[in-house]
Amino acid sequence: MTALSTPAALDADTGAGGGSPRRRPYRALQPSRAGTAVRAVLLFLAAVVTLFPFYAMVVLSLKPAGAIVMPDSLLPWPISTEAYERVLSAESVLRWTFNTAVYSVVSVVAVLFLASLAGYAFARKRFPGKEVMFWSFIAMIMVPYHVTLIPSFIVISEAGGVNTYWGLILPTLANAQAVFLMRQFIKSLPDELFEAAMLDGCSEWRMYVSMVLPLIKPIMATLGVFVFLWHWNDFLWPLIVGQSTDMRTLTTGLASLNAENAPLNVVLAGSVVAFVPIFMAYLVGQRYFTEGVTMTGVKG
Amino acid sequence: MTVSGIAVASRRSLRRREARVGLLFVLPVLLFFLAFRFGPALAGGVLAFTDYTIGAETSWTGLDNLRRMVDDPLFWRALRTTLVYSVLAVPLSILAALGMALLVRRSFRGVRLFRSIFFLPVVTSLVLAGIVFTWIFSQGGPWSSLLGAVGLPDRSWLSDTALVVPALVIVAVWTRFGFGMLILLARLQDIPRELEEAALTDGAGAWHRFRYIVLPELRPALFFLAVIETTVSFQVFDTVYVMTGGGPAQSSYMLVFQLYDQAFRYFDFGYASAIGLALFVMTLVVALIQRLTLGRDR
Numbered sequence: 001m002t003a004l005s006t007p008a009a010l011d012a013d014t015g016a017g018g019g020s021p022r023r024r025p026y027r028a029l030q031p032s033r034a035g036t037a038v039r040a041v042l043l044f045l046a047a048v049v050t051l052f053p054f055y056a057m058v059v060l061s062l063k064p065a066g067a068i069v070m071p072d073s074l075l076p077w078p079i080s081t082e083a084y085e086r087v088l089s090a091e092s093v094l095r096w097t098f099n100t101a102v103y104s105v106v107s108v109v110a111v112l113f114l115a116s117l118a119g120y121a122f123a124r125k126r127f128p129g130k131e132v133m134f135w136s137f138i139a140m141i142m143v144p145y146h147v148t149l150i151p152s153f154i155v156i157s158e159a160g161g162v163n164t165y166w167g168l169i170l171p172t173l174a175n176a177q178a179v180f181l182m183r184q185f186i187k188s189l190p191d192e193l194f195e196a197a198m199l200d201g202c203s204e205w206r207m208y209v210s211m212v213l214p215l216i217k218p219i220m221a222t223l224g225v226f227v228f229l230w231h232w233n234d235f236l237w238p239l240i241v242g243q244s245t246d247m248r249t250l251t252t253g254l255a256s257l258n259a260e261n262a263p264l265n266v267v268l269a270g271s272v273v274a275f276v277p278i279f280m281a282y283l284v285g286q287r288y289f290t291e292g293v294t295m296t297g298v299k300g
Numbered sequence: 301m302t303v304s305g306i307a308v309a310s311r312r313s314l315r316r317r318e319a320r321v322g323l324l325f326v327l328p329v330l331l332f333f334l335a336f337r338f339g340p341a342l343a344g345g346v347l348a349f350t351d352y353t354i355g356a357e358t359s360w361t362g363l364d365n366l367r368r369m370v371d372d373p374l375f376w377r378a379l380r381t382t383l384v385y386s387v388l389a390v391p392l393s394i395l396a397a398l399g400m401a402l403l404v405r406r407s408f409r410g411v412r413l414f415r416s417i418f419f420l421p422v423v424t425s426l427v428l429a430g431i432v433f434t435w436i437f438s439q440g441g442p443w444s445s446l447l448g449a450v451g452l453p454d455r456s457w458l459s460d461t462a463l464v465v466p467a468l469v470i471v472a473v474w475t476r477f478g479f480g481m482l483i484l485l486a487r488l489q490d491i492p493r494e495l496e497e498a499a500l501t502d503g504a505g506a507w508h509r510f511r512y513i514v515l516p517e518l519r520p521a522l523f524f525l526a527v528i529e530t531t532v533s534f535q536v537f538d539t540v541y542v543m544t545g546g547g548p549a550q551s552s553y554m555l556v557f558q559l560y561d562q563a564f565r566y567f568d569f570g571y572a573s574a575i576g577l578a579l580f581v582m583t584l585v586v587a588l589i590q591r592l593t594l595g596r597d598r
Contacts, residue, residue, distance in 0.1 A: 043403055047417050053432040053474070054420070056442070060435070074442070118329040125322030126315070133326060140337045144535060144583050146556055147576045150569050151340030151347060174332040204321045233425035235538045236556075240564055251427040255542050258431050271428045282423055286416060289423055294482050 057275070061268035083269035093270055095246060096253035100274070103168050103238065103249055104231040111175050111227050112220055119182025120212050124194055134183070140176045145236075153240055163247045168238060172231065178223055181295060185219040186212065225285060226292030232278060250274040344580075347573035365574035374550070374558065375575065382554040385465050386533035389472040394525050396473050397480025398518075402510075404481070405488050415485070419478040426475060430542030433471045434458065437543075443467075461551035464544055468552060471539050476532065480525050487521040488514070527590045531583055555579055 056074070064080040087093050121127070122134050152171045161167025193215070197207050238249040248256065254270050282289055348365050352358045369375050404415050421429065437443050439456035448454030457467040491514060499509050537556040540546060546553035546561070555575060563572035 039403055043414055046400060046403070047414060050417055050421060050474070050478075052442075053429065053436065054424075056436065057428070057432050114329045114332065117325040121322040121325035125318050125325070127319035127322030127326075130322065130326075133330065136338070137329075137333060140333070140341065142583070142587065143337075143341050144531070144576075144579055146535060146559055147344040147573075147580045148337060148340035149559075150563050150573055150576065151343035152336050153563075154343075154352070154569065155335060155340065170332070171336040174329070174336045176333075176337070179329060208325075229423055233423075233427075235425070235427055235541075236560070239541075240560075251425050251538075254431065255427050258434070258542060259545075264435060267431055271431055274425065275428055278423055278425075282416075282420070286419075290419060290482055293422060293479060294486070 057268050057271055061265055061272050063265050065263045065265055083263070083265035086266050087269040087273060092245060092248075092253065093250075093273065096248050096250045097273065099165075099242065099247060100232060100249040100251075102165055103234075104228050106165070107169050107172050107231045108224050108227045110169070110173050111178050112224055114173060115175060115178035115182045115223070116212065116216055116220070117208070118179050119184075119186050119216075120208060122179070122183040123186035137176045137179055140174075141180070149236070149240075156241060162241055163244045167241050168247075172234075172237065175227070178227065181219060181223055182216065185216060189215055221285070222288050222291045222295065225281070225288040226295075228281075229278065229289065229292070232274075344573055344576055347570055348577045350570045352569045352573075353567045361570065365571050368571060369574050369578065374553065375578075377550065378553050378555050378558045379578070381465060381552065382534060382536070385469060385472075385536060385554060386530055388466065388469045389476075389533045389536075390526060390529045392469060393473045393476040393529055394480055394522065396477035397484055397525065398522075400477060400481040401484035401488055402514075405485065415481075418481055421475050422478040422482075424475070426538035427542055429471055429475050430539045433467075433474075433539075434543050437467050458544055459548050461549050464548065464552045468536070468539055468543065471543070472533065472536065475539075476529060480529070483521055483525055484518060487518055491517045523590055523593065527586055530586045534579060534582055534586075 059074065059076055061083050062076075062079045062081070064078070064082050122130065156162065156167045156171060159167075161170070193211065194207075197211050202211070233251060234249070235251045235255070239252045239255075242248050242252060245253075245256075250270070251274070254267060254274060257267050257270060349360060349362060350358050351361045351364075400418050404411055404418070435441055437457045439459070440454075441456070444454040444456060455463075457463040495513050496509050499513055504512070535556050536554055537560065540552055540554055540557050541560075544552040546557050555578070559572045559575040559579070562568045562575065
């Protein structure tokens with residue numbers, strides 16, 4: 001399923017295959033004037049539909065409580081920061097943001113470290129049981145998350161991990177896709193690099209730190225963004241492991257606010273708080289988002 | 301010892317060292333996999349045949365859970381709702397993805413901005429999408445106002461037993477089409493331009509070029525998407541939890557929601573595992589169908 005190679009299609013400039021990608025588009029395949037107009041209208045409509053929920057989220061979060069009445073509520077005024085004052089002064093939302101950051105950042109660092117070690121070994125070392133191990137890792141990509149959900153919860157709960165950070169994080173570190181992508185990437189690096197280092201008599205650990213790590217920076221970035229996004233937006237696992245109010249993440253916390261019928265402007269202000277970090281990261285490193293999401297195939 | 305004997309011995313020790321290092325580097329991930337993937341995957345199968353619940357004696361119940369599942373009208377209802385949801389959501393999101401990919405295929409001023417916009421929902425949390433769309437579909441919200449404006453009944457779709465699944469499908473299409481668009485876009489850009497230019501010179505219209513040149517090239521990617529999207533649809537949970545809670549009158553009660561309900565509201569882990577097993581079989585069947593269809597093509 002990962003066999004599909006998908007370069008950063010968002011960045012590609014033309015639809016030309018073969019030849020120089022910067023070549024001027026051949027006139028004949030350019031749509032007629034009427035075609036261009038139709039396309040522009042369709043694109044504009046699609047963009048409006050796509051962006052409307054974001055617009056609604058931001059505009060409604062800036063409304064005073066009780067002022068959300070259609071259709072006036074879609075106008076950007078009057079503006080009130082009341083909801084944000086409530087959200088940002090509420091200890092719970094700050095705590096949820098912190099929890100989400102811990103869950104995401106620690107997992108990214110740990111997954112990258114573990115997967116790069118294993119990926120390096122799978123790509124470059126010969127050891128007994130290698131093929132069996134590797135393919136059984138890959139097979140786990142096929143097993144739906146929900147089949148392992150309950151036993152994982154039982155393990156964590158018996159070990160006293162409910163409402164703890166480690167209980168949240170540990171099970172997510174067994175990431176088959178990360179191992180697979182690391183192995184593929186390291187396998188594609190030129191053999192000479194590794195042979196030279198071997199001849200130098202580099203210790204294995206030094207070789208990993210000073211040679212493998214710098215070489216795999218590109219895949220680290222892509223994979224890191226993907227793992228981060230997955231954890232930041234994760235819902236079901238935090239829902240069952242972080243049960244106390246203090247141990248909720250932003251997604252489960254906001255869902256609970258929503259379920260408790262908190263005022264809409266407050267819930268949406270919280271949603272904006274949860275969305276801004278992802279949005280900023282998306283603006284800066286869009287390439288990594290698109291690569292990460294398409295390479296791994298599934299969104300968390 | 302001869303010189304070559306030393307060489308053989310040292311090569312062997314190098315081999316052994318390599319094996320040790322390899323195992324050592326794989327070991328940490330392997331332990332996590334044993335504890336949280338391999339073990340649970342096996343246990344997930346085993347649990348389905350027990351009456352496990354936290355803090356009580358567990359006993360084998362054989363096929364009881366499966367029998368109960370077969371007799372459980374709610375399970376059949378959840379299964380049917382999941383299938384209806386998937387049958388609507390999968391083709392619609394792929395169609396939307398295909399349409400958008402074709403629209404942003406060729407370069408024009410601002411094309412990258414449009415691509416970025418269309419991908420934005422994919423990086424958005426489903427919980428946020430659920431919260432906003434709950435308002436969009438609420439009574440007197442934008443959706444019902446829009447329907448009212450064109451003369452359709454302006455009821456809230458989320459509180460209508462017949463319309464709640466279509467509402468969830470709309471959210472699914474909104475959150476998923478950007479992903480498919482990107483996959484298809486990557487394939488579209490691999491199609492040799494000369495092929496289409498030649499067809500154009502031969503007088504082929506836009507539809508013919510699409511039907512006989514573009515579509516065949518996209519087939520593998522479309523199959524790939526169909527499998528991914530079906531798997532994602534079978535596992536729908538976040539939006540159901542946030543937007544409907546399975547209601548009204550259990551009309552949006554789907555499989556993963558039932559699994560969650562059984563495990564974490566009724567603490568019936570055995571029965572929940574049986575539902576997980578059903579999900580697994582469904583996913584497997586879809587993957588198998590894909591294998592067979594693709595195999596036939598090649």
